[in-house]
Amino acid sequence: MRGIGFSKARRLSHLAACIAGLAAAAGGAGGAAAANYEFLAAPHTDLNRVYRLDRATGEVGACQYGLKDGSVGVTLCYAPGEGAGPQASSEYSLVASRHEREGGVFRVDLRTGMMSICYVLNEAVVCTPQAR
Numbered sequence: 001m002r003g004i005g006f007s008k009a010r011r012l013s014h015l016a017a018c019i020a021g022l023a024a025a026a027g028g029a030g031g032a033a034a035a036n037y038e039f040l041a042a043p044h045t046d047l048n049r050v051y052r053l054d055r056a057t058g059e060v061g062a063c064q065y066g067l068k069d070g071s072v073g074v075t076l077c078y079a080p081g082e083g084a085g086p087q088a089s090s091e092y093s094l095v096a097s098r099h100e101r102e103g104g105v106f107r108v109d110l111r112t113g114m115m116s117i118c119y120v121l122n123e124a125v126v127c128t129p130q131a132r
Contacts (some may be wrong), residue, residue, distance in 0.1 A: 003035065037048045040094040051105050051125070053094045058087035060094075060107055060118045062125050081124025083116065 036056065042049040049064040061084070063077040088111070095115075096108040104119030107127055114130040 021026045038092075038094055040096055040105055042105060043096040043101045044101050046101055049103065049120065051094055053092055053107065054091050055088070056089060056105060058090065058092040058109070060084040060125050060127060062120055078120050078123060081121070081126045083127035083129060084118055084125040087130070123126055 023043050036054060038053045038055055040051050042051065043060075047064070048106045049062050052061045052063070054121070055057070058082050061078060061080055063075050066076040067076045090112065091110045093110055095108055096102075097104075097106065104117050105119050106115050107129065108115040112132070114132050116127045116130045118125055118127040120126075
């Protein structure tokens with residue numbers, strides 16, 4: 001940095017570091033927005049179902065692969081049914097039981113410790129009432 005005083009060079013270096021930090025923070029904010037959903041495969045070893053959770057509302061849906069003649073197959077999705085719709089605004093997550101024959105998953109509220117069991121029943125995802 002010849003021709004620039006040490007103090008000015010130091011300020012420019014600090015400014016560059018601040019700009020880099022702001023750019024990283026902006027990228028992080030975009031990453032946070034992209035993390036609105038969480039996905040978890042059902043623990044059942046013979047079931048190709050994946051659950052989808054809206055992390056802010058607790059709404060749960062699910063999809064799985066289905067066979068269809070003359071095609072590569074179809075994606076069968078199950079909309080939220082009883083108890084699986086939006087809950088009180090919080091921070092939710094999905095947890096598998098690790099039981100190899102279990103087709104459902106646990107929806108947990110990370111702020112309150114409440115949890116419910118969610119599974120597919122009659123073409124919809126249903127969840128038990130939350131309990132602790």
